[in-house]
Amino acid sequence: MTPGVKPLVAGNWKMNGTGAALGEVRAIVEGLSASGSAVADAMLCVPATLIGRAADAAGGAVLEIGGQDCHAKESGAHTGDVSAEMLRDAGASAVIVGHSERRTDHGETDATVRDKAAAAWRAGVTAIICVGETREQRENGEAERVTSAQLDGSIPDDMTAGNTVIAYEPVWAIGTGLVPSNDDIAAIHALIRDRMEARFGGEGRKVRILYGGSVKSGNAAEIFAIDNVDGGLIGGASLKAADFLAICDAVPD
Numbered sequence: 001m002t003p004g005v006k007p008l009v010a011g012n013w014k015m016n017g018t019g020a021a022l023g024e025v026r027a028i029v030e031g032l033s034a035s036g037s038a039v040a041d042a043m044l045c046v047p048a049t050l051i052g053r054a055a056d057a058a059g060g061a062v063l064e065i066g067g068q069d070c071h072a073k074e075s076g077a078h079t080g081d082v083s084a085e086m087l088r089d090a091g092a093s094a095v096i097v098g099h100s101e102r103r104t105d106h107g108e109t110d111a112t113v114r115d116k117a118a119a120a121w122r123a124g125v126t127a128i129i130c131v132g133e134t135r136e137q138r139e140n141g142e143a144e145r146v147t148s149a150q151l152d153g154s155i156p157d158d159m160t161a162g163n164t165v166i167a168y169e170p171v172w173a174i175g176t177g178l179v180p181s182n183d184d185i186a187a188i189h190a191l192i193r194d195r196m197e198a199r200f201g202g203e204g205r206k207v208r209i210l211y212g213g214s215v216k217s218g219n220a221a222e223i224f225a226i227d228n229v230d231g232g233l234i235g236g237a238s239l240k241a242a243d244f245l246a247i248c249d250a251v252p253d
């Protein structure tokens, strides 16, 4: 954790969930409301088709709703795309940009991600900007270089701690059950913090840096206790309310 920074536990449902899954959203809201604790902010980034209904179910109090991607433009001839303004209109307060699955499946570059982050800010939603190395890059000792380059290239100049969240997600840890050692997580998060501070000063000191990649209820407390880990971006374990709530509970007081 970072002193003075409110942690965030954000779920990423990826391409999972239809209307039948709204019961999980309601259960998460009930669980968070019952715990009465506001130690951390909680968010679910759901498929675009669910944002409106999930936002209605969440009711705006204890659980924020986010999207998983946006187009850089506000509107226009871009069949199948969704703008950040549309996400906000539907009830999203944040959007993930630059997830490695987007970088891989859709060829998104750092420049693409930077434009999408700027679009999120234009629309008044928080950009959750993802970075992280592949297994091959980690094995070649390139994790620091790759992560630094992605950070430099993916974040526009007018970043603030209010409009942005950084998520470090080593690609090889996503959905695999593999997690870097605590020392390795600490090293990359310290690198990200240093780089953010060097470029953005006080805003970089306060921006939230999440860890993502095989976070479960069993390892969350240990990971969240690491310096400069200000919460998590949770994939598979955010799909079920009980799992997600247990991870929220793992945030230290």
Ligand SMILES: O=C[C@H](O)COP(=O)(O)O
Binding pocket: 012, 099, 169, 173, 174, 175, 176, 177, 212, 213, 214, 215, 233, 234, 235, 236, 237
């Ligand atoms: O955005 C979330 C990450 O890709 C982590 O996914 P995971 O928790 O299923 O490993």
